[in-house]
Amino acid sequence: NAGVMQNPRHLVRRRGQEARLRCSPMKGHSHVYWYRQLPEEGLKFMVYLQKENIIDESGMPKERFSAEFPKEGPSILRIQQVVRGDSAAYFCASSPREGGTYNEQFFGPGTRLTVL
Amino acid sequence: QKEVEQNSGPLSVPEGAIASLNCTYSDRGSQSFFWYRQYSGKSPELIMFIYSNGDKEDGRFTAQLNKASQYVSLLIRDSQPSDSATYLCAVRRAQKLVFGQGTRLTINP
Numbered sequence: 094n095a096g097v098m099q100n101p102r103h104l105v106r107r108r109g110q111e112a113r114l115r116c117s118p119m120k121g122h123s124h125v126y127w128y129r130q131l132p133e134e135g136l137k138f139m140v141y142l143q144k145e146n147i148i149d150e151s152g153m154p155k156e157r158f159s160a161e162f163p164k165e166g167p168s169i170l171r172i173q174q175v176v177r178g179d180s181a182a183y184f185c186a187s188s189p190r191e192g193g194t195y196n197e198q199f200f201g202p203g204t205r206l207t208v209l
Numbered sequence: 210q211k212e213v214e215q216n217s218g219p220l221s222v223p224e225g226a227i228a229s230l231n232c233t234y235s236d237r238g239s240q241s242f243f244w245y246r247q248y249s250g251k252s253p254e255l256i257m258f259i260y261s262n263g264d265k266e267d268g269r270f271t272a273q274l275n276k277a278s279q280y281v282s283l284l285i286r287d288s289q290p291s292d293s294a295t296y297l298c299a300v301r302r303a304q305k306l307v308f309g310q311g312t313r314l315t316i317n318p
């Protein structure tokens with residue numbers, strides 16, 4: 094499977110727990126983006142990362158949320174002390190290069206987070 | 210004003226007809242435009258992208274871009290029930306995509 098991989102596909106957490114969402118980009122892609130889709134709402138950009146660098150985190154909530162894309166391994170979106178309002182679908186996308194004319198982003202299957 | 214606006218629908222089209230989906234954007238400097246299809250409970254799937262004014266055709270899909278009017282559209286010819294989905298318009302701003310709310314399309318057999 095050469096597509097974007099995300100795990101887990103479904104995650105249930107109780108209020109106050111931590112959630113860790115993982116994303117492996119498509120083969121040959123070095124740029125990772127995280128988006129959140131709240132129920133009945135559109136997709137909202139959260140963060141853009143390259144290996145070992147956060148390039149744009151303008152869409153990340155100021156508290157409790159963090160992201161990383163280490164040299165080895167998947168990108169991780171971490172949500173500390175989850176609240177019910179964090180319940181959403183979290184999608185990861187990847188692209189092969191930065192900028193330019195061709196910067197198509199391909200989405201993974203998403204992680205559906207439910208906070209009880 | 211939202212940066213990317215779409216009519217949320219639902220848009221109902223008979224099978225075999227042409228479905229027309231519309232999107233407007235506010236940033237006149239935008240250069241890249243994308244259409245994604247999202248089935249209920251699934252992830253967005255890229256179906257078309259367009260960068261130049263005019264039409265771009267791919268099978269039953271045609272994307273149309275008019276930068277002067279800040280308008281991008283998607284036409285689906287010979288609509289099939291399997292085309293029933295939410296269609297998301299996205300505009301690239303720096304390295305991120307800004308999405309509209311999506312238009313829910315239903316193709317009636």
